[in-house]
Amino acid sequence: MGARLWRSSAASKFAISCVAAVTMLTATPAMAAAPNGKGSHADLLKLFEDFQAWQKKSSDVTATDYRDAAITTRTRELAGLQARLNDMGVARWTVPQKVDFLTTRAEFDKAEFVLKLTRPWARDPGFYVSELQRPAFTNLPVQGAALEKLRAQLKNVPATLGQARETLDDVAADHADLAIFSLTNSDGVEDGYPARAKAPAGVIGWYQDLLGRAKTQQPELTGDIEASIKSLQEFEGWLKANRGKMNGRAGVGKDALDWYIGNVMLMPYNSDEVMAIGQRELDRFWGFYAVERHRNRKLPEIALPKDGDEYMKRVADTDARIRKWIADEQIITIPSYIPADWTKLIVPPYSEPFNVPWAVRPTPPNFWEQIQFRDPSPDHLHAVIPGHRFDLRVSKEASNVIRRSVKSDSRWQGWAVYLEEFGTQTGLFDDRPRVRELIQLFGLWRAARTVGDVWNQRNEMTSGEVADYWQKVTPFMDGNVAQKYAHIRTVPGHGMEYTMGNVQMWELLAARKHQLGDKFVLKDFHDEMIVKGLLPLSLIRYEMTGDDKDVKAFFDRKPMPAK
Numbered sequence: 001m002g003a004r005l006w007r008s009s010a011a012s013k014f015a016i017s018c019v020a021a022v023t024m025l026t027a028t029p030a031m032a033a034a035p036n037g038k039g040s041h042a043d044l045l046k047l048f049e050d051f052q053a054w055q056k057k058s059s060d061v062t063a064t065d066y067r068d069a070a071i072t073t074r075t076r077e078l079a080g081l082q083a084r085l086n087d088m089g090v091a092r093w094t095v096p097q098k099v100d101f102l103t104t105r106a107e108f109d110k111a112e113f114v115l116k117l118t119r120p121w122a123r124d125p126g127f128y129v130s131e132l133q134r135p136a137f138t139n140l141p142v143q144g145a146a147l148e149k150l151r152a153q154l155k156n157v158p159a160t161l162g163q164a165r166e167t168l169d170d171v172a173a174d175h176a177d178l179a180i181f182s183l184t185n186s187d188g189v190e191d192g193y194p195a196r197a198k199a200p201a202g203v204i205g206w207y208q209d210l211l212g213r214a215k216t217q218q219p220e221l222t223g224d225i226e227a228s229i230k231s232l233q234e235f236e237g238w239l240k241a242n243r244g245k246m247n248g249r250a251g252v253g254k255d256a257l258d259w260y261i262g263n264v265m266l267m268p269y270n271s272d273e274v275m276a277i278g279q280r281e282l283d284r285f286w287g288f289y290a291v292e293r294h295r296n297r298k299l300p301e302i303a304l305p306k307d308g309d310e311y312m313k314r315v316a317d318t319d320a321r322i323r324k325w326i327a328d329e330q331i332i333t334i335p336s337y338i339p340a341d342w343t344k345l346i347v348p349p350y351s352e353p354f355n356v357p358w359a360v361r362p363t364p365p366n367f368w369e370q371i372q373f374r375d376p377s378p379d380h381l382h383a384v385i386p387g388h389r390f391d392l393r394v395s396k397e398a399s400n401v402i403r404r405s406v407k408s409d410s411r412w413q414g415w416a417v418y419l420e421e422f423g424t425q426t427g428l429f430d431d432r433p434r435v436r437e438l439i440q441l442f443g444l445w446r447a448a449r450t451v452g453d454v455w456n457q458r459n460e461m462t463s464g465e466v467a468d469y470w471q472k473v474t475p476f477m478d479g480n481v482a483q484k485y486a487h488i489r490t491v492p493g494h495g496m497e498y499t500m501g502n503v504q505m506w507e508l509l510a511a512r513k514h515q516l517g518d519k520f521v522l523k524d525f526h527d528e529m530i531v532k533g534l535l536p537l538s539l540i541r542y543e544m545t546g547d548d549k550d551v552k553a554f555f556d557r558k559p560m561p562a563k
Contacts, residue, residue, distance in 0.1 A: 033555040037087035041097045061131040062156040066121035099539045110264045121167045125179035128164045136206035140217040154224035158231040171246035174463040183236045188480025250488045251459040255561045266536035268550040278450030285444035302374040308358035318376040332526040347392045355383045370476040382416040403533030414501015445474045446498035453495025504537040
């Protein structure tokens with residue numbers, strides 16, 4: 001299926017309804033469908049900690065058994081946790097406690113969805129390959145516990161790939177092709193990878209890079225590294241030999257996707273509605289981009305920096321400018337634990353203070369670099385302050401273990417994308433009109449991802465067709481970034497969480513302004529929202545406004561579709 005525009009009368013009617021005025025509802029009595037068992041909120045917090053411990057047992061892919069007996073055991077263990085969850089006395093709880101319950105249930109549902117539907121250990125060779133790549137990034141020499149950890153990881157490579165040949169019995173074609181490619185080819189993006197003048201040739205190339213360093217820096221590791229390389233090469237041969245039998249579809253299908261959106265992402269939409277909103281946002285950002293280009297037609301384009309020093313100066317200037325804007329315009333409170341020096345705003349799993357390091361490639365800069373190198377503002381808002389790194393650090397101060405631990409990706413990405421458009425609306429770029437064009441490019445790319453993600457998950461387009469579509473509708477988009485983001489992850493939704501989360505953020509702002517009227521204060525709104533943690537935005541809206549119209553449907557949970 002080639003690229004196409006998606007339209008229907010139903011979609012048009014729904015898109016129109018999305019911009020209708022928000023009608024606020026008063027809080028209603030406890031929902032009849034909420035569990036009314038024996039468990040207390042304290043019991044829920046203990047259950048969540050037990051769930052975390054259960055997850056941790058399989059957190060290392062290279063040391064986890066994914067054969068049928070082990071999966072049956074894990075499924076039974078999860079069912080036991082779910083039984084405890086269903087015996088909670090939620091009907092008698094406060095609104096924040098009900099939010100904690102629904103958040104926990106969504107995490108349980110996500111785990112069940114992976115165990116029963118996406119099953120990456122059976123369907124995606126990349127599930128193993130991507131995990132095996134990380135040890136090859138290790139800086140040598142290492143000593144002590146770090147050395148023992150690396151040795152264990154290296155010795156696990158042959159066993160992990162041996163298990164993979166047993167469990168990969170339902171492989172999707174898209175997953176097989178990407179894994180074969182990734183073993184001997186750079187993805188052209190190297191997101192989070194160590195810097196090299198020339199990118200190593202895929203996973204095997206990175207192990208050869210590690211071997212070359214070990215020969216001079218830590219020779220005692222060379223035997224294990226060579227054994228790892230041999231195992232990876234044999235696995236590549238096995239994939240190629242069996243590729244003809246790997247013909248499954250990568251997506252989960254419409255019914256499963258609709259269930260996931262409603263029960264795990266906790267969004268009040270189905271995939272048809274997500275598609276309509278995504279297309280509407282794509283059209284809107286393309287329209288704004290066209291108008292902005294016309295408005296700025298007499299202005300010079302923003303040039304790429306001549307070197308890394310000039311780029312880093314742009315990054316530092318951007319950070320100072322954004323922090324001043326936050327203070328002057330009273331956007332959000334910056335807590336005392338947030339460092340004044342942006343280079344120290346590093347929060348695990350982030351090892352750098354920003355997303356896009358300076359790189360010189362034999363090819364032109366990729367999509368992210370084309371934007372960020374010109375002006376770091378879009379991604380600095382999104383990923384540094386008050387975006388991801390700020391957001392993640394604040395979430396560590398949340399009120400309980402559930403809110404400190406859960407990361408709803410639509411809330412996480414929705415807030416970050418909202419900041420880009422919000423900055424434009426507040427006048428942050430009035431004196432930098434060409435930067436507004438970059439904001440529009442970010443917005444239309446996220447909307448295009450939403451549309452492509454739905455097509456891909458519903459098996460209406462292959463990953464390759466989605467990547468081609470994105471290159472057609474997104475200025476600056478290159479094949480490497482398109483390919484990397486087109487391939488489906490362990491769970492659905494990554495492509496749609498940006499735009500849909502952004503839509504929900506604006507809906508929340510509108511609802512709160514409508515509710516408070518002249519008492520609405522923008523800074524208070526942001527402060528109130530962000531301290532609740534990285535919870536689904538529909539639940540944050542329920543907690544902030546008392547409007548339970550979405551939550552009623554969430555309590556009326558339907559069973560997960562069969563595989």
